[in-house]
Amino acid sequence: MLAxxxxxxxxxxxxxxxxxxxxxxxxxxxxxxxxxxxxxxxxSSENTAIVRQLEKQFKKTKASxxxxxxxxxxxxxxxxxxxxxxxxxxxxxxxxDREFRTVVYSxxxxxxxxxxxxxxxxxxxxxxxRVGRGLRVLxxxxxxxxxxx
Amino acid sequence: MPEERLNRPKRQLSRFMxxxxxxxxxxxxxxxxxxxxxxxxxNSHDDLRRDLDSIRLxxxxxxxxxxxxxxxxxxxxxxxxSSPIADSIEQLRYRNWPDVVQWTAQALILSxxxxxxxxxxxxxxxxxxxxxxxxxxxxxxxSPRNYQDVTRPVSPPSVPPLTNQKATAAKGTRxxxxxxxxxxxxxxxxxxxxxxxxxxxxxxxxxxxxxxxxVEFIDETTGAPANLKGLLYRMLMALPDVDSxxxxxxxxxxxxxxxxxxxxxxxxxxxxxxxxxxHFIIPEKNFNALIKTLGGYGPVRILKTAHQRVMPQGxxxxxxxxxxxxxxxxxxxxxxxxxx
Numbered sequence: 001m002l003a004x005x006x007x008x009x010x011x012x013x014x015x016x017x018x019x020x021x022x023x024x025x026x027x028x029x030x031x032x033x034x035x036x037x038x039x040x041x042x043x044s045s046e047n048t049a050i051v052r053q054l055e056k057q058f059k060k061t062k063a064s065x066x067x068x069x070x071x072x073x074x075x076x077x078x079x080x081x082x083x084x085x086x087x088x089x090x091x092x093x094x095x096x097d098r099e100f101r102t103v104v105y106s107x108x109x110x111x112x113x114x115x116x117x118x119x120x121x122x123x124x125x126x127x128x129x130r131v132g133r134g135l136r137v138l139x140x141x142x143x144x145x146x147x148x149x
Numbered sequence: 150m151p152e153e154r155l156n157r158p159k160r161q162l163s164r165f166m167x168x169x170x171x172x173x174x175x176x177x178x179x180x181x182x183x184x185x186x187x188x189x190x191x192n193s194h195d196d197l198r199r200d201l202d203s204i205r206l207x208x209x210x211x212x213x214x215x216x217x218x219x220x221x222x223x224x225x226x227x228x229x230x231s232s233p234i235a236d237s238i239e240q241l242r243y244r245n246w247p248d249v250v251q252w253t254a255q256a257l258i259l260s261x262x263x264x265x266x267x268x269x270x271x272x273x274x275x276x277x278x279x280x281x282x283x284x285x286x287x288x289x290x291x292s293p294r295n296y297q298d299v300t301r302p303v304s305p306p307s308v309p310p311l312t313n314q315k316a317t318a319a320k321g322t323r324x325x326x327x328x329x330x331x332x333x334x335x336x337x338x339x340x341x342x343x344x345x346x347x348x349x350x351x352x353x354x355x356x357x358x359x360x361x362x363x364v365e366f367i368d369e370t371t372g373a374p375a376n377l378k379g380l381l382y383r384m385l386m387a388l389p390d391v392d393s394x395x396x397x398x399x400x401x402x403x404x405x406x407x408x409x410x411x412x413x414x415x416x417x418x419x420x421x422x423x424x425x426x427x428h429f430i431i432p433e434k435n436f437n438a439l440i441k442t443l444g445g446y447g448p449v450r451i452l453k454t455a456h457q458r459v460m461p462q463g464x465x466x467x468x469x470x471x472x473x474x475x476x477x478x479x480x481x482x483x484x485x486x487x488x489x
Contacts, residue, residue: 007227011219025223029230079217088214107211132172132204135211139203142210 006050007032009109012077013054016104019089020071031057047111051119058101066093091138099134106131162186167197175204277412361444366451373455381456382436384469388447391473392418395425398471401442407431410466423473433465443469 010031014024035053070085092100098120105116106127113131117124160182162170167190173179174187191197219227243251360366370380388394399416409415411428419426431439443449460466 004224008219008224011223011227012217015217015219016214021223025226025230028227032227032230075220076223077217078220079213081213081216083213083217087210103207103211107208108215110215128173129169132169135172135204135207136200138210139200139205139207142206143203 006046010035010050010054013104013109015072015077016088016108017058017092017101019067019069019085019092021073021076022071027057030060045115045118047115048118051105051111051116054105055101055120087138087141090141094141095134095137099130099137102127102130103134103138107135160186162190164190164194164197167191167194168200171197171201171204175201175208361441361449363448364440364444364451365449366453368453370453370455377455377457379456379459380465381454381458382465382467383452383454384443384467385450385452385472386443386447386469387472387474389474391423391425391471394446395471398425398427398443398446398469402427402429402431402439405431405435405439405442407435407439407467416471425471427467427469427471429469430460430464430466433463436465439467 007028011024011028014027014031015021018024018027031053034057035049067089070089095103102116102120105111105119106113111119113124113127117127120127162183167187170179170183170187174184177184179187191201243254246254395416395418402415407415407429409428410430413426413428415427415429417426418424440449440451456466458466
């Protein structure tokens, strides 16, 4: 059985990528299955494997398609404070896919740079560069107040 | 070593390098030298400070989002779909099959569909229909050249066996009495030609011996493919009053023991091209009588052709196409006759 923490991370990733609950649930199920199937022959760490699976499924499920609207059921995502999803929606639409994913892995799912680098198969410097650029884009969106409800 | 370090000049970074290191600066992952260098850059560039503020704002926003949790209900649903049984069921779904298996399945389904289609199609009916269409549109029968050959008298070629048959011209019950000399095609009778089958035992020469003068007989079985072991006699007549002749001919065919061989009744009236169509089987012994009868109505052109369908011993299959003759060609023919 997959650990709840990992399951939650996978689900959160897809919620933030698709901004659509149904698609997120489907993609999460698929990723879990794929993750479990590859578990036996895996040599890398669990987090690296998760990042790899997310990367693989991202390409497979055509998750790069930009969302056109937010589609969450009330209460599907529980947040401590009231989160304004407007800037995130704008960020998802405007940011480069690789930078967007790297921001999610690093700043939201809190994977280490090394894990992300291994999972995405890029040097660690590239990971930091992408996170920096992605955060700068998100910051500009937030500063400009674009997408605020 | 520490002295060297103390004496080393202070690290300086370009604006671009400072910009690239802002994220690591914000995360406090830089060593002291770089940190001081970035700070120096921040002091001298306002836009770098704004970028740093953006990054910090974004980081705090991301922290806020990262505190999000998937609801218990959703987690339960996810756990349910992640059970081994659900996995196995999901695994059996078509979309999860390996590509090779999917292609194989698709190929099997397609080939099965084609096989079912091929088995259920009424091939015999289609074949019969096609054969009929081929028969009535046989180029030898319908081409204007052949039509002219039959209706116009032409000088006979030098084929000795048939030139002696002029005297046996049959007198019909009605219709124009033929006055045309016999025309025999160059390949009309070839006694040495190989016969397609036992049915072909009805030799061309035996028919030729009793031919009326206005009957042209062409044997096309010479050089026919080996798989065509049967025989088919195609007859063509061109008459001006098909509507009145066809019922009489029908009655005579029946009287001679003939019966229809195809799908349509004897003397089926066709409009385009206009004429009457007879497809029938007749006892071989009555063939000469039939030719004499038909010859009484007008010129007849007979083609003996090889065919895949083999008839029982003593029976022959005939397709008679009685073409409606338009008045104009007839008048021309008459003119030609008078000219000659």
